[in-house]
Amino acid sequence: MTHKVAVFAGDGIGSEVIGEALEALKVVEKRFGLSFACERALAGGCSIDAHGVALTDSALRVAKESDAVLLGAVGGPQWDDPKSSVRPEQAILGLRKELGLFANLRPVQVSRHLINSSTLKPEVLEGVDLVVVRELTGGVYYGRPSERRTGAAGREAVDTIFYTEGEVARLMRTSFELARKRRKKLTSVDKANIMATSRMWREVAHEVAKEYSDVQYEDVLVDSMSMHLIRRPRDFDVIAAENMFGDILTDEASMLAGSMGLLPSASLGEGKRGLYEPIHGTAPDIAGQDKANPLAAILSTALMLRLSFDQEQAAQTIENAVDAVLASGYRTADIAQPECRLVGCKEMGRLVREKLQQ
Numbered sequence: 001m002t003h004k005v006a007v008f009a010g011d012g013i014g015s016e017v018i019g020e021a022l023e024a025l026k027v028v029e030k031r032f033g034l035s036f037a038c039e040r041a042l043a044g045g046c047s048i049d050a051h052g053v054a055l056t057d058s059a060l061r062v063a064k065e066s067d068a069v070l071l072g073a074v075g076g077p078q079w080d081d082p083k084s085s086v087r088p089e090q091a092i093l094g095l096r097k098e099l100g101l102f103a104n105l106r107p108v109q110v111s112r113h114l115i116n117s118s119t120l121k122p123e124v125l126e127g128v129d130l131v132v133v134r135e136l137t138g139g140v141y142y143g144r145p146s147e148r149r150t151g152a153a154g155r156e157a158v159d160t161i162f163y164t165e166g167e168v169a170r171l172m173r174t175s176f177e178l179a180r181k182r183r184k185k186l187t188s189v190d191k192a193n194i195m196a197t198s199r200m201w202r203e204v205a206h207e208v209a210k211e212y213s214d215v216q217y218e219d220v221l222v223d224s225m226s227m228h229l230i231r232r233p234r235d236f237d238v239i240a241a242e243n244m245f246g247d248i249l250t251d252e253a254s255m256l257a258g259s260m261g262l263l264p265s266a267s268l269g270e271g272k273r274g275l276y277e278p279i280h281g282t283a284p285d286i287a288g289q290d291k292a293n294p295l296a297a298i299l300s301t302a303l304m305l306r307l308s309f310d311q312e313q314a315a316q317t318i319e320n321a322v323d324a325v326l327a328s329g330y331r332t333a334d335i336a337q338p339e340c341r342l343v344g345c346k347e348m349g350r351l352v353r354e355k356l357q358q
């Protein structure tokens with residue numbers, strides 16, 4: 001069976017890190033007897049330059065006809081005019097909407113080889129292995145009304161958080177399914193003591209939980225969660241949260257691991273197809289200098305293998321190869337430590353391939 005992968009390298013360091021990710025995938029393809037058909041298309045600023053829009057219909061078709069999408073990152077100062085009606089980010093929003101991707105997964109693992117470079121104490125970080133599942137297409141980011149106006153008391157502003165039970169149920173199912181494949185623990189985050197949407201969120205979450213009696217389930221208020229996440233992060237496995245709570249908690253969680261250059265993410269919908277990308281942006285300050293850390297992009301292919309293609313062993317092989325390279329002391333500049341072996345993007349990619357072949 002051939003897996004079709006749509007590849008959007010994007011802008012800035014996107015093509016550098018995705019280049020290394022694709023090379024790693026080739027090694028895995030051979031080693032595990034898999035077959036990938038990768039088709040490249042433009043998204044973001046490069047598409048604006050070539051076609052005048054961030055995502056063309058034909059590029060979208062490539063994504064829709066694929067089994068998984070691999071994305072670098074989009075954007076950069078040259079397309080930053082706030083008055084422009086075409087913006088690179090429209091490509092990502094378009095892909096999410098058109099592919100129905102409502103759950104954003106951000107796994108956070110703390111490498112024992114990098115544990116001392118975090119701002120948190122090693123004993124807090126030892127063994128951390130969690131995933132935040134953020135609802136991606138609802139909540140305050142899409143609720144209407146969202147506006148400023150003038151009332152009797154002067155300036156007023158309103159935002160709206162709106163969820164349907166169906167939106168909550170599908171996010172919870174994705175989270176439970178994931179927990180089932182991991183350590184079978186799910187923490188649902190809400191603010192049910194204050195918010196009506198959170199009370200419904202909790203109600204629906206409890207209903208879905210009955211279908212997953214093998215998964216240990218708990219509710220935690222978001223304010224407590226922000227504290228527990230840095231006090232006892234090891235206790236969490238899968239954390240499910242609505243859009244804004246998830247947005248805040250994923251950034252907090254990413255700091256457990258240290259660098260953005262290490263963290264992959266997946267956006268999933270109802271089926272098996274997902275969009276996989278590093279959490280970092282296009283890093284214009286280092287683009288084209290062979291300084292980017294390709295590990296987040298390489299680890300994104302591991303997520304793709306695990307979540308879209310059910311190739312757990314191949315996914316773990318990539319993760320182990322990355323771990324082995326870090327164990328050997330090789331570091332890109334973003335994660336450099338005293339006395340490390342400093343390497344560039346290409347060399348880091350080559351080192352991972354070398355480990356993958358062993």
Ligand code: NAD
Pocket residue numbers: 013017072073074075076077092260261277279280281282283284285286291292293294296332334
């Ligand atoms: P950024 O993530 O691109 O960079 C922040 C800092 O982290 C920079 O100093 C950069 O050099 C460093 N960095 C990021 N990734 C790295 C890597 N792999 N290796 C080494 N260092 C790395 O965030 P930013 O500077 O706020 O944004 C730059 C552009 O990227 C903007 O146009 C923004 O809109 C875009 N962006 C895109 C996405 C996306 O496509 N998903 C996400 C975030 C930002």
